Amino acid sequence: MAVSSSLPPPLALPSPVKASSSTAIAEPEGIKINSVPTKPIEGQKTGTSGLRKKVKVFKGENYLANWIQALFNSLPPEDYKNGVLVLGGDGRYFNIEASQIIIKIAAGNGVGKILVGKEGILSTPAVSAVIRKRKANGGFIMSASHNPGGPEYDWGIKFNYNSGQPAPESITDKIYGNTLSIAEIKMADIPDVDLSTLGVTKYGNFSVEVVDPVSDYLELIGEDPLFLLAIICYVYSSNQSMFIFDAMHAVTGAYAKPIFVDKLGASLDSISNGVPLEDFGHGHPDPNLTYAKGLVDIMYAENGPDFGAASDD
Structure with missing residues (x-):
């Protein structure tokens, strides 16, 4: 994928990290690293599904x-020092602000x-x-699964290893243990990154590349076609109007058109709720008979589609 080497001025987003009393520590090339004093905070027990709390807690x-x-x-330092990490999530509220915090701490720790x-x-x-294709050291996933999104709702984060799989319990236990004794945060003194434009931003020997969220995944599907996609191809090969996909205004909306319309040939109107929204359109992104009732009603309507699906992440 070609990327631009220049980006618009960085966005200025608020950060809940208090650095007013920070002190400078050893700096990598071209980056000032601040040591931000902190103290343990209760309630950071981490499972293999990561950490999930209300947004107001994370803020x-x-x-x-x-x-x-x-x-x-x-x-271990060799698992991230000078390495590559992936960052992304389901589009819910707080993801953009959280991304800036994660980027700065990653830079501060030598990523x-x-x-x-x-x-x-x-x-x-x-x-x-992306972790597997780009041979990254791991990645952060910002998601609270099927839980609602918005200022009053849920947010979550977890870490995947270089295999693309969630960090094992041996690591999540260590994370929790370290939350009980933490005394400083290593924070790079760099501007917020514009996440709205594809391209690379460099700060000394640290860089951030904003990537197309679909391309690597689409390539993976092309290399190893999924059984579900084969079924969908069969279903609407004779009549495109017989298929519908409800993305529930969740992250799968970003993938629906490139996969179903552009790659597989479905009609554009077969995609509903295809724009990811921070609050999932005031909905509950859980694809079941209750929260995907709109899809159920369409399926049971006279002359309804032969095949329908809903997905959030």
């Missing part, structure tokens, strides 16, 4: 920053490059695909 002083730093404190999906978008399987 608390140093809450997210503590967890990210505790993760780096839990990994060489961050690959982040445009607008912070990367589905859970797409993060895994």
Whole structure:
């Protein structure tokens, strides 16, 4: 994928990390690293599905920053120093702000490059695909699964290893242990990165590449076609109007048109709720008979489609 070497001025987003009393520590080439004093915060027990809390909890002083730093404190340096990490999520509220915090702490801990999906978008399987295709050291997934999104709702984060799989319990236990003793956050003094435009931004020997959230995943599908896609091809090969996909205004909306319309030939009107929204359109992104009732009604209507599906992440 070709990328531009120049980007518009960085966005200025608020950060809940308090750095007013920080002190400068050893600096990599061209980057000032601040040591931000902090203290343990209760409630950061981490499972293999990561850490999930209300947005207002994550927006608390140093809450997210503590967890990210505790993760780096839990990994062998060779697992990330001068390496590549992937960053993306399901498009929910707080993802953009959280991305900026994660990028700065990654730079502060010696990561060489961050690959982040445009607008912070990367589905859970797409993060895994990018990790494996780009031979990255691991990746952050910002998602709270089927839970609603918005200022009053949920947010979550987890870490996948270089295999593309979630970090094992041995690592998540270490993360939790380190949240109980954390005393500093290593924060790079760099501007926020514009996540709305594909391209590379460099700060000394650290760089951030904003990538197309779909291309690597689409290539993976092309190399190993999924059984579900084969079924869909069969269903609408004779009549495109007989297929419908409800993306529930979740992250799969970013993938629906490139996969179903552009690659497989479905009609554009076969995609509903295809624009990812921070609050999922005030909906609940859980593809079941209750929260995907609109799809169910369409399927049971007279002359309804033969095949329908809904997905959030």
